[in-house]
Amino acid sequence: MVIILDGKKCSAMRLELLKEELGDSGLCPRLATVIVGSDPASQMYVRMKHRACEQVGIGSVGIELPADSTTEKVLESVQRLNRDAGIDGILVQLPLPKQVDPERVIESVSPEKDVDGFHPENLGLLFSGKPRFSPCTPSGIMTLFKEYKIPLSGARAVVVGRSIDVGRPMAALLLNADATVTICHSKTKDLAEELKRADILISAIGKAHFIQPEMVKPGAVVIDVGINQLDGKLVGDVDFAKVAGIASAITPVPGGVGPMTIATLMENTCRAAKVKACTSA
Ligand code: GUN
Secondary structure, X not given: OOEEOOHHHXXXXXXXXXXXXXXXXXXOOEEEEEEEOOOHHXXXXXXXXXXHHHHXXXXXXXXXXXXXXXXXXXXXHHHHXXXXXXXXXXXXXXXXXXXXXXXXXHHHOOOOOOOOXXXXXXXXXXXXXXXXXXXXXXXXXXXXXXXXXXXXXXXXXXXXXXXXXXXXXHHHHHHHOOOEEEEEOOOOOOHHHHHHXXXXXXXXXXXXXXXXXXXXXXXXXXXXOOOEEEOOEEEOOEOHHHHOOOOOEEOOOOOOHHHHHHHHHHHHHHHHHHHHHHHHO
């Protein structure tokens, strides 16, 4: 029988634990979110992050900038938050409008407050095997592996997608856990053959039902990062109904990876606050 990797349940447990730990510690971490424009999906994600903050006892402030903001305007907001001693974590919701340079914005976030883990300094630390803040989605997937005792050492892991928020950091985290890692992308030759070798298959490409059972090794652990619309329904990159028949474990969409991303953001924010409390003590 296939195991459903229940991110919703695991996330709820982690948030409850964090709430207890925060209550005991006396810390009051604060997260600032920055959203530029009014994309409904981004607004919904930011709302969910604020709701999770409230649930665990993290303070949060939301900065909303108009859709026609310049890069300089966004940088000004981030720099103000960098200087604000009452803010522990900063998250700039992506994607940004076309006229805003995402690299300059990401690099402007103080690495000590970069709870998204996208700053090159934090990605560099992760790739050098000494992570500080790791991006929330791949980090949340590692938590799921731990929770369900999925062995990683020596496993063949194949990551589909090479973005800085998922594919690349996912590969680094798996490598740090002693997996043998392959990253596939749009130029990969014979993708199906690469995928078929995977003990652990992670898809983050954003194509509805792209992963079909004939691409999956029987008994593989399948992680679906995709969130796509298909016939008015939310579906992943993986054809869940078919692939669940041959996988040993699989994440659903929704209720798999998504909730883990939010739980990890809360954990990163608490860690940022703890580190600050220790260094300023
Ligand atoms: N947009 C989609 N996912 C994310 C994320 O994890 N962090 C940020 N900042 N923006 C996103």
